[in-house]
Amino acid sequence: MHYIQPRPSSIVAALYTARDLGCDLAILHGPSGCSFKHARLLEEDGLRVLTTSLADNEFIFGGHEALERVLQYAEKTFSPSRIAVVGTCVSMIIGEDMEAAIRDSGITTPAIAMDIHAGFRENIDGVMAALRPAADAGWISEEELSRQERLLAGANAVERARGAACKPYIQPSRGDLKHVAAGRLLECVRAGKKGMIILNAKKETAYMFADILIAVHEAAPAADIQYYANLSELGLAKVRRDAAHIRDGLKAHGIEPVITGALDEYGVLGDALGEMIQEAKPDFAVIVGVPHAIPPEYTGDVEVFSVTNGPRQVEPLRDIGHQHVVVEVDLHPKTLGVQEIVPSEFGETIRSLL
Known part of the structure; x- marks a missing residue:
């Protein structure tokens, strides 16, 4: 293209x-x-x-x-x-x-x-x-080189199919107003609906996206919500260190998520995450990081809250049926050089509405 x-x-x-x-x-x-x-x-x-x-x-x-x-x-x-x-x-x-x-x-x-x-x-x-x-x-190792080639091909395929590379030009957007999306999310939680919070983030961006898991947990620690995160111990040296720091940060806030893969596997986890959604049958799902990795056939019956850091990702996410899409602005500069979870705009908005 x-x-x-x-x-x-x-x-x-x-x-x-x-x-x-x-x-x-x-x-x-x-x-x-x-x-x-x-x-x-x-x-x-x-x-x-x-x-x-x-x-x-x-x-x-x-x-x-x-x-x-x-x-x-x-x-x-x-x-x-x-x-x-x-x-x-x-x-x-x-x-x-x-x-x-x-x-x-x-x-x-x-x-x-x-x-x-x-x-x-x-x-x-x-x-x-x-x-x-x-x-x-x-x-x-040659094994890691082959693994990286596979992961890159998978991530590239996702971007071409449902990401910011799916069209010759996509109008940038800031997405939905955060307080509106956060208000609807809290309505779902307070109504006792069953939920999933899925962290499927790319490398160091997870330092901010993970804050959204913490904010939801703070809002409703006893709610019927299961947490998932791609924080396994695989990847290049820095990727493994970042995953360990974020796991520790989540644990300190009382969250021990189901581990779905590694921080560099965000592009190839879509089908596995989709199958988890279908098995759990939640009423709503919050997908943060790279939400478009999950094919739309898995989320058709679920109210989806997507959080991305790409203004050109808003339109493709709406095209595949995600009802609520918000953008974390300037996320990347805020997650460089850090070693602990940092506040997110959407997470802080959730907190402000408690």
């Missing part, structure tokens, strides 16, 4: 994957402004991001020496444990051999080159550009 709306960048996807792989320093081999916003955000999450700041001269004569200098500076100044060199459109166009620059720099810090640029329609290409050299370097 040819999209006419902005799509996630494969360069940024490589940067985030470098973080998940345990890199504490990344070097963007390109102009100083490349991926500026996300580089700044990732520095809040423990990944120091440098740039070779390529300009006119390097565009003509190459940036090999510039990359060598930055690698040497990075090792000497910051003593990183792992380095990722991330490509850009410029490094691709001028044909840079980033692996050769790593070798020629003489550094001893473990480092890999992620040969990527922004000329891909799917950001998962950036993830694979990070994971394949990581597997070659022994940072992850």
Whole structure:
């Protein structure tokens, strides 16, 4: 499909994957402004991001020496444990051999080159550009590489079928007014209706989405509600740590959810979650994170409250019959660099109505 709306960048996807792989320093081999916003955000999450700041001269004569200098500076100044060199459109166009620059720099810090640029329609290409050299370097197993390939394919299929990539253009929306959706949710709870609260979140976004489970539990700890969460102990290093922190946070609030999968499995859990819904036969379900992972044939008889962080996800969720759709605005910046559950707008709205 040819999209006419902005799509996630494969360069940024490589940067985030470098973080998940345990890199504490990344070097963007390109102009100083490349991926500026996300580089700044990732520095809040423990990944120091440098740039070779390529300009006119390097565009003509190459940036090999510039990359060598930055690698040497990075090792000497910051003593990183792992380095990722991330490509850009410029490094691709001028044909840079980033692996050769790593070798020629003489550094001893473990480092890999992620040969990527922004000329891909799917950001998962950036993830694979990070994971394949990581597997070659022994940072992850071949088994984990295969697992990640399967998960990425599943997530991509969901986005194309029912997500923000299902149409060439989707009008962004903030969704329903939160106090209206929260009021209806509390009506269901107070009426004694049977409910399910499902956390099916992508990686660190779960730090905020999990707050909604806590808010509902605070509102009605004795209600007929079952909690589910994709917080198992699988995935890359950071993903596993995040899941452990969130499990501990939920337990501290008296919630021990049924574990449905891992934080990186959000895209392939749809049918399993749908079968759980059909077996439980709830009157209502609150699905937070990636609600569209669940095919609509499983939720037809259920009043669904969806919470997403994607303004372009509102329309597709309404198209598949979700009656209430709200958006957590600016969720991603608020969940970088944290190690405990943080308040959500929808959760705080629920609390305000108690």
